[in-house]
Amino acid sequence: MILSAFNVNLIGFFGARASTVTKATDKKRTLKALAETLELSVTTVSRALGGYSDVAPGTRARVLEAAANADYVPNSAAKMLVTGRSGFVGFMLPLRETAVLDPFLGEYIAGLSSGLSERGRDLFMATVPANQSELTVLQHVVESGRADAIVLTRVAEHDERVEYLIRRGIPFVTHGRTLSEQTDYSWIDTDGYKAFADIFTWLYAMGHRRFGLMSITEPMTFRTHREEGFRDAMQAQGDADTSLVVKHVPRFDTEARVPAVRAMLALENRPTAVLSLTDELALCVLTQAADMGIAVPEQLTVIGFDNIPAADYATPGLTTFDQSIRHAARQMSTMLLDMLDGHTNTTQTLIMPSLVKRGTHAPGPMAAVATVTSPHNQDALSTEPTNYEAASDQSVG
Amino acid sequence: MILSAFNVNLIGFFGARASTVTKATDKKRTLKALAETLELSVTTVSRALGGYSDVAPGTRARVLEAAANADYVPNSAAKMLVTGRSGFVGFMLPLRETAVLDPFLGEYIAGLSSGLSERGRDLFMATVPANQSELTVLQHVVESGRADAIVLTRVAEHDERVEYLIRRGIPFVTHGRTLSEQTDYSWIDTDGYKAFADIFTWLYAMGHRRFGLMSITEPMTFRTHREEGFRDAMQAQGDADTSLVVKHVPRFDTEARVPAVRAMLALENRPTAVLSLTDELALCVLTQAADMGIAVPEQLTVIGFDNIPAADYATPGLTTFDQSIRHAARQMSTMLLDMLDGHTNTTQTLIMPSLVKRGTHAPGPMAAVATVTSPHNQDALSTEPTNYEAASDQSVG
DNA sequence: TATAGTTTCCGAAACGTTTCGGATGGCATC
DNA sequence: GATGCCATCCGAAACGTTTCGGAAACTATA
Structure with missing residues (x-):
């Protein structure tokens, strides 16, 4: 059982306490107005507020007080116009209007x-409006100056958004990476290759030999990595008696996955362990297995x-890899801010997900043999799930 | 069983197809630059692009083509500055950095x-940064002109954010409503009063007499409405043998709720039906009941x-009320857009949630009596869960 | 041929901020 | 008393757009 990794903090939950909100002065709260009341120039007021050194301490104090009293807030459009920076980080919403909700959006x-x-x-x-492409929207956001930097998710193997941003020289970070030759950009990703290699070793040691893999049809990089990780580990094991059946279904199509899952479970030589690229798929396997009278985890891991x-x-409870999207997203934001603050080096981070062991795994048919011959059991996946703080974020770039 | 109400549409999922992105001309793409190449005035170019009628069709065509060729995108800061509108709708993120994720954020x-x-x-x-109040941030957003309109969620019984926005005359919509005397603003809300009144009637008809209510400590309006709905319906029934136990726990505190739930289930005259203000609470009841050896739904609804x-x-599967946050959010956005487009009337919408009947409800001790004496069974809650399209959004304002 | 009306275009101001390049005055130094 | 050096302030330009109030040229009307 894994517990929620985040504490609850309700202090201040209901917004602010008392505060001075109403200022009867309904004058336009601009720098000019402030300057006039203070009998100073706009320049001086601006520089006082901006913390420049060439304004007398006394004057600065006066300005600061007047600004606070007038509830002065600088007009962001004017600031953007003259500085050329918006202060915004742009996030491309990964959904079409009719599309199913990305389960990670909130995270x-x-x-x-x-x-x-x-x-x-x-x-x-x-x-992204219905009649426009995601690339077009991205272009508009960038060219109009509404965002100084971009966060991209759902990166595909070949992603023209990435290519555009590189060409355009805009700071950006992606969650997931492309498989293109263009690799010099910042990303953060889960090490699906290693995760799936490890899970093979672990399951093999537990006595499983016939494997099923519920994968997705979309050409996402994480699909390739995870499939390869599993295949490579299987080949490295060199046991001719192992087998793997892979099925691909559209990632967000809750209908289409059902027949694929059932076909997998109805195979004459049914896998004893089925891996899934997403929890939604795994839960579907659980549901269908129950429906077909297959006992989990006794007959099926x-x-x-x-x-x-x-x-x-x-x-x-589903045994599954935990990848904290929120953790990754938080890290993406700091990567981006570092880039914007002048540290222009690209950073690429791989996070090793931890296996959360619940109730859907059990020893396979070769269990007796395995415990004797294979020492891998201890190696591949530690019994204690690592938590995020302790997780090894190995830097690659 | 309720099915996902949203279709899947993968067309165009991977972003745009081929598109002209690179323009070798690295000149600044401004109106002035455009005007110079076209040998027209800035005014004319602007008006051509803006669709004004006082520009000759031929000229307009030339301008449009040149703009498309140059990948011209108007600078949003300049536009904001002169028009005074940002084009943004502001959303106040309902979370503190350490707070638990709002399960509805994505929706x-x-x-x-x-x-x-x-x-x-x-x-x-x-x-909202750690050192600032939500109201301060809201003020800054509004005063700096970064948002033309505001969406507010997690509205409390008395909410100074609402008061501020009313006083300031900014268009806004809330999800949930306040209990203040200030009522002339636009909101959308779930009819928790009626839902809880109905559920009492339904459960009573099913033979339940002893009720438990897992509520929250936060002074949210929906809490009051739902509690009152249930109490009023119970009083209206006028059966002295009915009883209600209410427990309040912090809404997002996953630890604190456990002892409260256990205390509820350990009562000497344990309720036969426990209602919860949120699914998280109800799921906790389920878990604890299983832990305490109480059979659901046989011994506990x-x-x-x-x-x-x-x-x-x-x-x-949990029997629960379905309120589509996404549906509500979508409606909020259109309400807001209507307000921004000049239709300044405030609209207040109540949505009746539908009961999704799964496996956690069963007849109570008085079932035999009930089926004979009470006709309410048919009235209160229809057997078929209404879907969103058919749901009756009754306008109140 | 004047006159009025229409079509098409443009100059210039305005939005509110930042910042460059001085300007002013006071003070110490030679 | 001239010189240089600070400390403190300010004028004006610039950012890129929209829009008001014409202006010019052409067409239709008297």
Whole structure:
């Protein structure tokens, strides 16, 4: 059982306490107005507020007080216009209007905003209208100057958004990476290759030989990595008696996955362990297995990926890899802010997900043999799930 | 069983297809530059692009073509500055950095953005830094002109953010409403009063007499409405043998709720039906009941609220009210856009949630009596869960 | 041929901020 | 008393757009 890694803090939950909000002065609160009341020039007021050294301490104090009294807030448009920076980080919303909800959207936003708020930046969400492509919207956001930097998710193997941003020289970070030759950009990703290699070793040691893999049809890089990780580990094992059946279904199509899962479970030589690229798929396997009278985990081991909340509430609880999207998103935001603050080096971070062991795994048919011959059991996956703080974020770039 | 109400549409999922992105001309793409190449005035170019009638068709065509060729995108800061509108709708992120994730955040964003994208507006997310109050941030967002309108969630019974926005005359919509005397603003809310009144009637008709209510400590309006709805219905029934035990726990504190739930279930005259203000609470009841050896639904009926994804995966599936946050969020966005487009009338919308009947409800001790004496069974809650399209959104304002 | 009306275009101001390049005055130094 | 050096302040330009109030040229009307 894994517990929620985040504490609850209700202090200040209901917004601010008393504060001076109303200022009867309904004059336009601009620098000019401030300057006039203070009988100073606009320049001086601006520089006083901006913390420049060439303004007398007394004057600065007067300005600061007057600004506070008048509830002065600088007009962001004017500031943007003259500085050329918006202060926004742009987030491309990964959904079409009719599309199913990305289960991670909330996690992304929460993680990003927690990082951004610490350095006074805000998040700007670009929505993609039905008649426009995502690239077009991205272009508009960038060219119009509404965002200084971009966060990209759902990166595909070949992603023209990435290519555009590189060509354009805009700071950006992606969650997931492309498979293109263009590799010199900042990303953060889960080490799906190693995770799936490890899970093979672990399951093999537990006596499993016939494997099923519920994968997705979309050409996402993480799909390739995870499939390869498993295949490579299987080949490295060199046991001719191991087998792997892979099925591909559209990632967000809740209907189409059912027949694929059932076909997998109805194979004459049914796998004893089925891995899934997402928890949604794994939960579907669970449901269908129950429906077909297959006992989990006695007759079938099911492994998911993502550790979505529902994984914990399923019966039995789904054994799955935990990748904290929020953690990754938070890290993305700091990477981006570092880039914006002049540290222009690109950083590429791989995070090793931890296996959360619940109730959907059990020894396979070769269990007796395995415990004797294979020492891998201890190596591949530690019994204690590592938590995020301790997780090894190995830097690659 | 309720099915996902949203279709899957993968067309165009991977971003745009080929498009002209690179323009070798690295000149600044401004109106002035455009005007110079076209040998026209800035005014004319602007008006041609803006669709004004006082520009000759031929000229307009030339301008449009040149603009497209140069990948011209108007600078949004300049536009904001002169028009005084940002084109953004502001969303106050309902979380503190250490706070637990609002389970609806993703739904909110998805719903809002789907509505906004249709009318070319973007979403701006205001994050609240640790050292600032939510009201301060809201003020800054409004005064700096970064948002033309505001979406507020998690509205409390008395909410100074609402008061501020009313006083300031900024268009805004809330999800949930206040209990203050200030009522002339636009909101959308779930009819928790009626829902809880109905559920009492339904459960009573099923033979339940002893009720438990897991409520929250936070002074949110929906808490009051739901509690009152249930109490009023119970009083209206006028049966002296009915009883109600209410417990309040912090809404997002996953630890604190456990002892409260256990205390409720350990009562000497344990309720036969426990209602919860949120699904998280209801799922906790389920878990603890299992732990204490109480059979659900045979010995205990559990009713949730919200219909979060995990509710469907629990065993048995949680019977709960479905309120589509996404649906509400989408409607909020259109309400806001209507206000921004000049239709300044405030609209207040109550949505009746539908009960999703899964496996955690069963007849109570008085079942035999009930089926004979009470006709309410048919009235209170229809057997078929209404879907959103058919749901009656009754306008109140 | 004047006159009025229409079509098409443009100059210039305005939005509110930042910042460059001085300007002013006071003070110490030679 | 001239010189240089600070400390403190300010004028004006610039950012890129929209829009008001014409202006010019052409067409239709008297």
